[in-house]
Amino acid sequence: MAHAQAFRRSRKAHEPIEGGRGRSRSICERDAAIVTAASEASVAAETPSGGRHALLRSDRAKGLALISPTFVYTLIFLLAPIVVVVVHSFWTQTYLTIDRTFTLENYKTALTEPIYRDLLVRSLYISLTVSVATALFAYPIAYYISFYGAQRKSLWLFLITIPFWTGYLLRVMAWKVILGYNGVLNEALMGLGITSQPVSELLYSTNAVIITLIHAWAVFAVLPIFVSLEKVDRTLIEAATDLGDGAVRRFLRITLPLSMPGVIGAILIVMIPTVGDYVTPKLVGGTEGVMIANAIEAQFGRAQNWPLGAALSVTTMIVVSLMAGACVLLLRGLVRLVR
Structure with missing residues (x-):
C-alpha cells in the first residue's frame, strides 16, 4: 500500500515535467513551421526578380538587344515613310489643299489611265531585262574570281x-557621252566601217536606259553571286569528277544549284531599285525611256498631287513585289528541272 502511494506521488511529480516537454516540443515545431513559411514566402517573392535577371542574361535577350538599334532604325526611317505614303494615297488634293476623306479614286486613276499603265509595264520590262542581263554578265565574272582567282581574289x-568610286550621276553622264550622236561608240562604228553615219537610236531610247542601268548595278550583282560561289563545297565537285561527270554536268548539277541563292539575291538587288530609278531615264532615256518613277516624281514635284503620286508608288511597290516573288519561284523551279 505504501509502495503504491509512493508510486502515485512520483508519477504526479513527473507529469508536469513531461507536459512541459510536450509544450516545448510543440513550440519548437510551431517556430520551425513559421520559419519555413517565411523562407518560402521570401523565395516566392524573389523568384520573379531572379527570373527577370535570368531572362536578361539569356541568349534571346542578348540577340534582341543586338538587333534593337537596327529594328528602331527600320521602324523610323523605312516603315514610317511607307505608312505615310499609303495613308496619303487614300486622300485627294486640290491645288494645295488636301482632303482627308477616304477614297480609292487615286488607285482607279493609277490603274486605268493608259499613260500610267504603259509606264508601269515599260518600267517592269526594263527592270526585268536589266536584272536578268546583269546576273548573266555578273555570273562569269564572279565564277572566275571564285574558282580561278587564287590569291588575287581581293585584288x-x-x-x-x-x-x-565616282558618283552615280557621273557614271550616267559618261554613258551619255559614249552613246551620243557624236559619241565614242558612233565614232568607233564609223571608223570600223560598220556604219556610214552616226546612229541616232543609241541615245535617248529604252536600250540606252537598259545599257546604263546594267553598268550601274553590275557590281551589286557580282558580289552576292561571288559569296554564294565561295560557299560551294569543292569536294562535291571533285567527287563528281571522280565519278565521270563532265564540266557542264558538274556545273548544272552542283555549282549552279548551290549558287542559286546568290543569283536570286543579285536579281532582287537589281530589280527593286531599277524600277524606281528616275535619274537614268531622265538623262539618257528621252521620251522613249520614260519610266513610272518619272511620273511619280512629277506628281510629287511639278504637279503637286501627292495623293496620286502616293497611289502610283504603292501600286508600283505591290506589282514589283509580286514580280520579284514570281521570279524567285521561277528560278527555283528551273533549278529543280535542270537537276
Missing part, C-alpha cells in the same frame, strides 16, 4: 569596284 574585287 579582282577591288578592281571591279573602281568605277564606283
Whole structure:
C-alpha cells in the first residue's frame, strides 16, 4: 500500500515535467513551421526578380538587344515613310489643299489611265531585262574570281569596284557621252566601217536606259553571286569528277544549284531599285525611256498631287513585289528541272 502511494506521488511529480516537454516540443515545431513559411514566402517573392535577371542574361535577350538599334532604325526611317505614303494615297488634293476623306479614286486613276499603265509595264520590262542581263554578265565574272582567282581574289574585287568610286550621276553622264550622236561608240562604228553615219537610236531610247542601268548595278550583282560561289563545297565537285561527270554536268548539277541563292539575291538587288530609278531615264532615256518613277516624281514635284503620286508608288511597290516573288519561284523551279 505504501509502495503504491509512493508510486502515485512520483508519477504526479513527473507529469508536469513531461507536459512541459510536450509544450516545448510543440513550440519548437510551431517556430520551425513559421520559419519555413517565411523562407518560402521570401523565395516566392524573389523568384520573379531572379527570373527577370535570368531572362536578361539569356541568349534571346542578348540577340534582341543586338538587333534593337537596327529594328528602331527600320521602324523610323523605312516603315514610317511607307505608312505615310499609303495613308496619303487614300486622300485627294486640290491645288494645295488636301482632303482627308477616304477614297480609292487615286488607285482607279493609277490603274486605268493608259499613260500610267504603259509606264508601269515599260518600267517592269526594263527592270526585268536589266536584272536578268546583269546576273548573266555578273555570273562569269564572279565564277572566275571564285574558282580561278587564287590569291588575287581581293585584288579582282577591288578592281571591279573602281568605277564606283565616282558618283552615280557621273557614271550616267559618261554613258551619255559614249552613246551620243557624236559619241565614242558612233565614232568607233564609223571608223570600223560598220556604219556610214552616226546612229541616232543609241541615245535617248529604252536600250540606252537598259545599257546604263546594267553598268550601274553590275557590281551589286557580282558580289552576292561571288559569296554564294565561295560557299560551294569543292569536294562535291571533285567527287563528281571522280565519278565521270563532265564540266557542264558538274556545273548544272552542283555549282549552279548551290549558287542559286546568290543569283536570286543579285536579281532582287537589281530589280527593286531599277524600277524606281528616275535619274537614268531622265538623262539618257528621252521620251522613249520614260519610266513610272518619272511620273511619280512629277506628281510629287511639278504637279503637286501627292495623293496620286502616293497611289502610283504603292501600286508600283505591290506589282514589283509580286514580280520579284514570281521570279524567285521561277528560278527555283528551273533549278529543280535542270537537276
